[in-house]
Amino acid sequence: MGIKGLTQLIGDSAPAAIKENEIKNYFGRKVAIDASMSIYQFLIAVRSEGAMLTSADGETTSHLMGLFYRTIRMVDNGIKPLYVFDGKPPEMKGGELNKRAEKREEATKQLAIATDAGDTAEIDKMNKRLVKVNKVHTDECKQLLKLMGVPYIEAPCEAEAQCAAMVKAGKVYATATEDMDSLTFGSNILLRYMTYSEAKKMPIKEFHLDKVLQAMSYTMDEFIDLCIMLGCDYCDTIKGIGAKRAKDLIDKHRCIEKVIENLDTKKYVIPEDWPYQEARRLFKNPDVLDPETIDLKWNQPDEEGLVKFLCGDKNFNEERIRGGSKKLCKAKQGQTQGRLDTFFKVLPSNKPPTPSTPASKRKAEESKKGSKGGAKFKRAKSYREANRWPEPLTFHEFPADLARRKLWLQIIEREDWIPGDKAKICAMHFAPECYREATASAVKRLNATAVPSLNLTLEPLPNKPTKTATLRIKNSSSVGTASSSTATQSHVDDVEHQPIISVDYGHEKAQYGLKDADTTTESRKRISNIIVVDLIKDKKAKYPDKPKPVVIGESCSSCLEMKKDLREVEFQLAMVKQELTEQKKLVESLKKQIKNGA
Amino acid sequence: MFEARLLQGSLLKKVMEALKELLNEAAWDCSDAGIQLQAMDNSHVSLVSLNLRAEGFDKYRCDRNLSMGMNLGSMSKILKCASNEDIITIKAQDNADTVTFVFESPDQDKVSDYEMKLMNLDQEHLGIPETDYACTIRLPSSEFARICRDLSQFGESMVISCTKEGVRFSATGDIGTGNIKLAQSAKVDKEEEAVVIEMQEPVSLTFACRYLNSFTKATSLSKSVQLSMSPEVPLVVEYKIEDIGHVRYYLAPKIEDEEAA
Numbered sequence: 001m002g003i004k005g006l007t008q009l010i011g012d013s014a015p016a017a018i019k020e021n022e023i024k025n026y027f028g029r030k031v032a033i034d035a036s037m038s039i040y041q042f043l044i045a046v047r048s049e050g051a052m053l054t055s056a057d058g059e060t061t062s063h064l065m066g067l068f069y070r071t072i073r074m075v076d077n078g079i080k081p082l083y084v085f086d087g088k089p090p091e092m093k094g095g096e097l098n099k100r101a102e103k104r105e106e107a108t109k110q111l112a113i114a115t116d117a118g119d120t121a122e123i124d125k126m127n128k129r130l131v132k133v134n135k136v137h138t139d140e141c142k143q144l145l146k147l148m149g150v151p152y153i154e155a156p157c158e159a160e161a162q163c164a165a166m167v168k169a170g171k172v173y174a175t176a177t178e179d180m181d182s183l184t185f186g187s188n189i190l191l192r193y194m195t196y197s198e199a200k201k202m203p204i205k206e207f208h209l210d211k212v213l214q215a216m217s218y219t220m221d222e223f224i225d226l227c228i229m230l231g232c233d234y235c236d237t238i239k240g241i242g243a244k245r246a247k248d249l250i251d252k253h254r255c256i257e258k259v260i261e262n263l264d265t266k267k268y269v270i271p272e273d274w275p276y277q278e279a280r281r282l283f284k285n286p287d288v289l290d291p292e293t294i295d296l297k298w299n300q301p302d303e304e305g306l307v308k309f310l311c312g313d314k315n316f317n318e319e320r321i322r323g324g325s326k327k328l329c330k331a332k333q334g335q336t337q338g339r340l341d342t343f344f345k346v347l348p349s350n351k352p353p354t355p356s357t358p359a360s361k362r363k364a365e366e367s368k369k370g371s372k373g374g375a376k377f378k379r380a381k382s383y384r385e386a387n388r389w390p391e392p393l394t395f396h397e398f399p400a401d402l403a404r405r406k407l408w409l410q411i412i413e414r415e416d417w418i419p420g421d422k423a424k425i426c427a428m429h430f431a432p433e434c435y436r437e438a439t440a441s442a443v444k445r446l447n448a449t450a451v452p453s454l455n456l457t458l459e460p461l462p463n464k465p466t467k468t469a470t471l472r473i474k475n476s477s478s479v480g481t482a483s484s485s486t487a488t489q490s491h492v493d494d495v496e497h498q499p500i501i502s503v504d505y506g507h508e509k510a511q512y513g514l515k516d517a518d519t520t521t522e523s524r525k526r527i528s529n530i531i532v533v534d535l536i537k538d539k540k541a542k543y544p545d546k547p548k549p550v551v552i553g554e555s556c557s558s559c560l561e562m563k564k565d566l567r568e569v570e571f572q573l574a575m576v577k578q579e580l581t582e583q584k585k586l587v588e589s590l591k592k593q594i595k596n597g598a
Numbered sequence: 599m600f601e602a603r604l605l606q607g608s609l610l611k612k613v614m615e616a617l618k619e620l621l622n623e624a625a626w627d628c629s630d631a632g633i634q635l636q637a638m639d640n641s642h643v644s645l646v647s648l649n650l651r652a653e654g655f656d657k658y659r660c661d662r663n664l665s666m667g668m669n670l671g672s673m674s675k676i677l678k679c680a681s682n683e684d685i686i687t688i689k690a691q692d693n694a695d696t697v698t699f700v701f702e703s704p705d706q707d708k709v710s711d712y713e714m715k716l717m718n719l720d721q722e723h724l725g726i727p728e729t730d731y732a733c734t735i736r737l738p739s740s741e742f743a744r745i746c747r748d749l750s751q752f753g754e755s756m757v758i759s760c761t762k763e764g765v766r767f768s769a770t771g772d773i774g775t776g777n778i779k780l781a782q783s784a785k786v787d788k789e790e791e792a793v794v795i796e797m798q799e800p801v802s803l804t805f806a807c808r809y810l811n812s813f814t815k816a817t818s819l820s821k822s823v824q825l826s827m828s829p830e831v832p833l834v835v836e837y838k839i840e841d842i843g844h845v846r847y848y849l850a851p852k853i854e855d856e857e858a859a
Contacts (some may be wrong), residue, residue, distance in 0.1 A: 016720060025641040335755070337806055338850035339642045343832050344724040 002179040004231035005243035010207065013247070014215030021207040023194070026173075026204070027078025028336040030296070031191065032163040034177035035083040035152065036133055039141055039196045041178070042066025043131045045197070055315045058564060063137050063145055064314060070195050071150060072324045075331045080298055082172060083145055083152035084159040085138060090282055092234040092275065104130060147306045149299035153289065161185045161286030169291035174206070183209050184227040185281050186220065218250070224283045225276075226250045229259070236271040238263070255278075301328040324364075345377040396425050396446050411452055425452050600628050600690045601829050603657035607686035607701065609819075609839065611677050613648065616816035616837070616845055618670045620646055620809075625719045628664045628690075636723055644809045645832075645848040654842025656685070666690060666697055667719035676712045690716075694808065726848070731826035731834070732800045733760040736794040737780060739763060739823040739837065743814035745778050750807035752776045755852055760804035760827060765795060770808065790821035801827045804852040810835075813847045 010017055044060040046053060055063045067289035074081050087098060107129035145152045155162035163175035164185035176189040176194035183190055190207040193200075213223055229246035231237040240248070253259045256276050263270065303325040397596035398419045399405050408425075409417065432451035604610055617635070622638040624646075632655075635648040646799040652658040656684065680686055680701040687700040700711040715789035745767050749756050753771030758765075786792040816837045817823075835847040 022640065027641070093810075241807050335804060335852040337641075337643055338853045340638060340645050340724065340832060340848060341642050341722075341852045343850060344645075344726050344848075347723040347725045 002229045002233075003184060006180040006227065006230055007536070009230070009243045009247060010212055014212045016215055017208045017211035019208070020203040021206055023074070023079075023204055024077050028080075028339070029173040030080045030171070030172050031074070031176045031194065032082050032084050032166050032172045032178065033195065034159045034163060034175065034182075035141065036086045036138070037161055037177050037179060039063045039067065039133050040131065041195060043068075043133065043137070044128050055313060059314075060137070061314050061316070063141060065316075067141050067144055068148070068202065068310070068324060070197065071148060072327050072522070073198055074194070076327055078331065078336065081150055083155045085142070085148065085164050086159045087154055087156045090157055090234070090287070092278055092282055104132070143309065146311055149301045150331075151296050151298060153294055156289060157287040158185075161186070162288045163187055165286075165288040166291045166294070169294065171291045171294065173214045180574040181232070183207060183212065183234065184224055185286060214369060222250055222254055224280055225256045227283070228256065228276050228279050232279060234282055235275050238268050239266050259345055262321060273360055278565050298332065300332060301325045396430070398423060399424070407451060416458075429453065438463060599659065599661050600691060601657065601659045601687065602628075602633065602655045602687065603687040605656045605685050607680050607684040608682040609842070610686050611680065611682070612818045613766070613839070614670070614674045614677050617646060617648065617817060618674050619812045619815050620644060620668050623667065623669045623719060624718060625721055626666045626668060628660050628666065630660050637721060638724070643806070643850050644812075647726070647846045647848070649685065649843040650839070651843050658683070661693055664690065665715035668697070668714065669717055676714055679710065679712060696715045703788060711846065718853055729828060729831065731798045732828040733795070733797045733826070735765050735825045736792070736822055737825075738791050739814075739817045739820055741780075742823050742825075743817045746807060749776050749778065750811055754807060755804050756807050756810065757802060757804050758825070758827065758833070759800070760795065760797060761800045762797065801829055803827055803833065803847055805833060805851065806855050809849050813849070816845050819845060
């Protein structure tokens with residue numbers, strides 16, 4: 001049933017996609033319920049002393065009992081349920097159905113053994129395994145729903161697929177089922193435990209497909225492939241590949257075809273005649289009724305009809321049925337409470353998704369293993385989040401117009417500097433009104449009068465003593481890297497960046513920088529952030545073995561986070577050194593003059 | 599580093615009372631402008647927006663923007679430990695996972711501090727557009743609390759209708775109906791006791807009493823309350839907190855069922 005291990009996988013890698021909510025918070029929502037699934041549940045769960053409820057002549061009534069009371073529970077909470085019944089199972093499901101039949105046979109045998117042995121617990125267990133929803137059950141349920149005024153539809157094929165189609169079309173809010181299939185069929189919201197009894201006090205679990213895809217960075221096609229790899233009702237899986245490996249493989253290869261190409265066939269055997277393409281087609285284009293043609297109507301319950309049907313031949317308690325019918329009536333009338341989200345727009349969330357322990361552990365490992373860039377990227381992200389900067393951050397070139405370029409340089413206090421064609425200023429420094437109206441390309445562009453105006457001055461340093469302490473440590477390390485990297489620096493072809501850091505680290509003795517670095521922090525409160533963007537380039541040149549492409553976030557990190565960053569320290573060091581060289585030259589020339597004079 | 603010192607500690611206690619009935623947890627967003635809080639209740643029917651400006655504090659320092667997720671139940675337990683005359687200071691380090699509350703007695707001879715764990719909250723923020731409301735009604739806050747309490751005995755929901763003549767609150771239920779009409783005050787002795795109605799067009803909306811009753815927990819913060827309504831948009835109930843800010847509640851109206859018609 002469903003997709004093997006998908007719940008666990010989502011819990012691990014996309015915890016933000018799962019929400020828990022109380023049933024009363026779903027008032028006013030239309031929900032499509034997978035009927036076959038719930039009837040099956042009722043047959044198993046609604047029992048008294050281990051046996052199914054029956055009428056006087058021995059006919060099962062568990063399903064009716066369950067359906068009646070749990071539907072009322074939903075309606076009482078303001079939910080508008082809609083039941084979807086399974087049609088014909090797709091041919092592909094034959095294998096799975098055969099397997100289930102085999103299991104049933106097995107259970108029958110076990111039951112016989114248990115009965116002989118008199119093991120009641122075992123008898124109970126096997127009895128539950130033998131439960132099957134037959135046509136009589138579904139027909140009775142349909143009749144009951146009609147009397148209750150609750151709409152139902154019959155899907156041409158799989159009920160989950162029909163539910164998903166209706167969610168996609170916006171006809172209903174969510175699919176309520178225990179089967180994770182619904183997500184694979186594309187139902188954006190899946191509710192679990194909706195039809196559980198009140199007594200269990202089980203909060204409803206909400207799965208959001210869009211958030212799953214976002215957190216795992218999959219497209220829908222990739223997600224379907226992942227589900228097939230995990231194991232669905234329609235075809236086998238590759239032996240020995242569990243949830244974790246399946247995810248890793250899809251992460252790497254992005255589709256089943258490529259996975260097969262790259263799979264070590266000695267280790268894993270791909271099942272012969274593996275109809276994954278067919279399964280994929282079933283998930284993507286299932287046989288469903290057009291949601292637009294379905295007319296949903298919640299009617300008044302037929303109280304007399306209910307009493308006749310349930311109390312007559314099914315021996316239900318009349319008083320309780322009438323009571324339930326009153327509840328249905330009451331919920332029908334009146335108004336629904338509106339929701340604020342329908343009036344106000346939800347702003348994009350600035351919070352990072354909070355991964356559960358296993359995922360976070362994995363991440364921590366990754367960042368440990370990963371390059372320095374990875375860790376930096378993470379830090380930048382957290383900084384950006386703390387400062388509520390919505391992604392993605394854009395970068396803007398200096399204007400070609402000389403007058404405006406001069407103005408920009410004045411603003412950033414670097415008039416003596418000629419920006420190269422790769423020098424950019426990040427969007428943090430522009431006010432919203434600096435941008436043109438949104439274009440079709442959706443790339444944010446500056447308008448003709450834009451000037452950087454924000455965040456030009458660094459925040460005051462929060463904690464000076466520690467800051468200088470770290471400065472010292474970092475200095476010593478940076479000097480090390482600086483001198484080691486001088487050789488590669490000469491290869492830099494981006495000559496235009498040289499004016500900014502025109503200091504050659506190698507020729508300078510380290511101790512000068514060490515002594516004076518902390519005095520300059522004070523004097524250089526105002527540091528234009530552009531420098532940092534260029535500094536990364538320089539840095540990149542210094543570490544040519546590092547991956548070339550600069551992630552936007554990374555370059556931005558430096559832009560935002562410079563005071564904490566090593567690069568900034570290096571920059572300050574460079575400035576000090578520059579000053580020192582100049583002074584040294586001055587001293588030298590003075591000395592010469594003195595000598596000459598003497 | 600974040601530090602906010604409030605001379606009137608009772609004010610924070612009252613704010614807490616105003617929040618905790620609707621919200622279980624909320625993120626306190628601190629910036630150099632002050633402290634803000636915006637959160638919806640679990641069912642997404644109402645929203646609380648609290649604003650405490652930096653100037654209202656005796657001492658206020660916020661080096662970098664900070665969002666502190668707090669369990670309001672725990673926070674109210676801590677604030678219960680402060681007596682009404684105490685001076686309350688809220689402190690937190692940057693990126694810390696705890697917040698500290700310090701209570702000083704007025705004569706400085708007793709100082710207690712409590713540390714509370716912060717939570718990692720993933721809350722949705724709503725963008726609330728500036729709206730010109732068709733009706734704004736100002737009335738004494740105790741009067742409003744009384745009306746909500748009285749009418750909630752009749753039914754689950756209350757109709758607020760505002761016309762030229764005045765404002766009418768009504769509720770219908772199994773036991774009967776209740777109506778309360780308030781007319782604009784003709785002469786006013788004290789400003790906060792006046793009923794003032796500004797109206798562009800008449801509005802009539804239905805709201806759940808349960809939420810309105812929760813809103814009135816803020817009554818002690820302000821002598822008067824302002825209700826703003828427009829057709830088919832949420833109601834705004836605003837309590838101004840003297841010298842420091844406001845607390846605003848938004849409540850989605852009840853909508854006629856399309857199928858019921």
